[in-house]
Amino acid sequence: MLDLKVVMMGLGYIGLPTAALIASRGIRVQGIDVNQSVVDTINEGKIHIAEPALDGLVKHVVEKGLLKASIIVETADVYLIAVPTPFKGDHEPDLKYVESATRMIIPNLKEGNLFIIESTSPVGTTDKMAKIIFEERPELKGKINIAYCPERVLPGKVIYELEHNDRVIGGLDGESTKAAKDFYRHFVKGELHSTNAKTAEMCKLVENSSRDVSIAFANELSIICDKADINVWKLISLANKHPRVNILQPGTGVGGHCIAVDPWFIVSEFKKEAIIIRNAREINNYKTDWVIEKIKSTALQFELDNNRKPTIALMGLAFKPDIDDLRESPALLVADTLLTENKYDLLLAEPNLEESKKYNLTDYELLDGKVDIVVYLVAHKEFRGFRTESLVLDFCGVKSNYFE
Numbered sequence: 001m002l003d004l005k006v007v008m009m010g011l012g013y014i015g016l017p018t019a020a021l022i023a024s025r026g027i028r029v030q031g032i033d034v035n036q037s038v039v040d041t042i043n044e045g046k047i048h049i050a051e052p053a054l055d056g057l058v059k060h061v062v063e064k065g066l067l068k069a070s071i072i073v074e075t076a077d078v079y080l081i082a083v084p085t086p087f088k089g090d091h092e093p094d095l096k097y098v099e100s101a102t103r104m105i106i107p108n109l110k111e112g113n114l115f116i117i118e119s120t121s122p123v124g125t126t127d128k129m130a131k132i133i134f135e136e137r138p139e140l141k142g143k144i145n146i147a148y149c150p151e152r153v154l155p156g157k158v159i160y161e162l163e164h165n166d167r168v169i170g171g172l173d174g175e176s177t178k179a180a181k182d183f184y185r186h187f188v189k190g191e192l193h194s195t196n197a198k199t200a201e202m203c204k205l206v207e208n209s210s211r212d213v214s215i216a217f218a219n220e221l222s223i224i225c226d227k228a229d230i231n232v233w234k235l236i237s238l239a240n241k242h243p244r245v246n247i248l249q250p251g252t253g254v255g256g257h258c259i260a261v262d263p264w265f266i267v268s269e270f271k272k273e274a275i276i277i278r279n280a281r282e283i284n285n286y287k288t289d290w291v292i293e294k295i296k297s298t299a300l301q302f303e304l305d306n307n308r309k310p311t312i313a314l315m316g317l318a319f320k321p322d323i324d325d326l327r328e329s330p331a332l333l334v335a336d337t338l339l340t341e342n343k344y345d346l347l348l349a350e351p352n353l354e355e356s357k358k359y360n361l362t363d364y365e366l367l368d369g370k371v372d373i374v375v376y377l378v379a380h381k382e383f384r385g386f387r388t389e390s391l392v393l394d395f396c397g398v399k400s401n402y403f404e
């Protein structure tokens with residue numbers, strides 16, 4: 001066992017796997033969450049989120065006494081913050097969770113400690129938290145190390161990626177960067193890249209903004225191609241034959257809690273400068289509205305032609321293919337909008353969810369013959385083999401023969 005104690009603030013999708021991985025290296029970890037039921041679940045050796053291989057790892061480190069959850073922070077050597085950073089109002093970053101986690105840590109801080117923020121944060125957050133710390137504890141100035149180290153894992157592969165991805169580590173000074181690198185070396189096999197805190201903060205935001213801008217280009221193309229009567233999937237596959245062109249696939253919009261959120265942290269701070277980044281966000285949001293309008297106009301045409309309202313199947317609710325995560329999902333926004341309008345006979349299929357408390361789900365395999373319009377919103381692999389005689393609207397390319 002290493003003579004090091006770590007406190008992890010926030011035991012969600014990032015904090016819990018990170019805490020468990022650190023503990024698996026023989027380091028004592030105290031996991032803190034403000035949600036008592038999360039704390040109780042983890043102390044029973046169980047997990048409250050869906051992530052492959054996490055349950056076994058948490059059970060193992062809890063049984064060994066290396067990971068203990070609590071709502072009260074104890075003293076430690078290293079403090080990590082992985083609490084939510086949503087936005088509020090007009091897409092302004094909401095730092096209240098990071099600030100409250102910082103304030104919970106402050107009374108426990110002592111000379112030689114390392115304080116690291118992992119939460120996705122607007123530029124300048126690490127500096128802001130340092131100011132709060134030194135306002136409360138001026139005697140610690142120059143005596144603790146403070147750094148920012150963003151997370152870039154893929155849900156579904158978190159345990160592997162936590163260990164193997166490269167990390168960008170930015171301290172408020174050189175000594176802090178070095179101290180943070182020494183710490184991550186205990187459990188990260190990927191390369192550790194040194195920079196300053198501001199650059200590390202911006203790096204995370206830029207990674208997701210870059211994805212957002214690329215997807216916006218594909219989504220804009222899909223709208224242009226619809227008007228020009230060109231199969232966008234075929235077009236993109238042909239354009240991508242160019243050795244230096246790599247256009248992404250269009251879809252129902254952009255969802256999830258990262259790509260659809262993080263670019264706003266740049267836009268809100270650099271209002272005049274962040275033109276492409278803002279436009280990309282707006283195009284990707286508009287694509288979902290466009291999909292809704294397409295479904296409605298197709299339903300209206302069906303009604304005019306057949307003198308009755310169509311039954312419509314919405315295929316997929318998750319925010320991307322082959323997962324069950326509905327957070328910020330554009331497909332869910334389509335379903336919610338059409339359900340709220342209450343004008344359509346809708347059937348919802350999401351093969352990655354066994355059941356839902358809120359939605360009445362239908363088995364997609366039983367849909368054929370029961371619906372007039374099949375709308376593909378998410379390119380789940382299950383849908384590739386689904387055959388139907390109904391009218392098809394494919395917004396995610398799952399049915400387009402673009403490899404012909």
Ligand SMILES: NC(=O)c1ccc[n+]([C@@H]2O[C@H](COP(=O)([O-])OP(=O)(O)OC[C@H]3O[C@@H](n4cnc5c(N)ncnc54)[C@H](O)[C@@H]3O)[C@@H](O)[C@H]2O)c1
Pocket residue numbers: 009010011012013014015032033034035038082083084085097100101104118119120121151152153154155257258
């Ligand atoms: N989930 C991802 O794939 C991912 C990837 C990269 C970065 N991030 C970033 O990591 C951060 C955490 O995201 P997440 O998905 O793990 O969030 P989450 O919502 O799954 O978990 C956050 C946890 O923090 C707890 N919490 C809130 N305030 C607290 C406080 N003051 N003290 C202790 N616990 C507190 C909540 O109860 C919750 O359990 C966010 O900034 C997010 O943008 C997430």
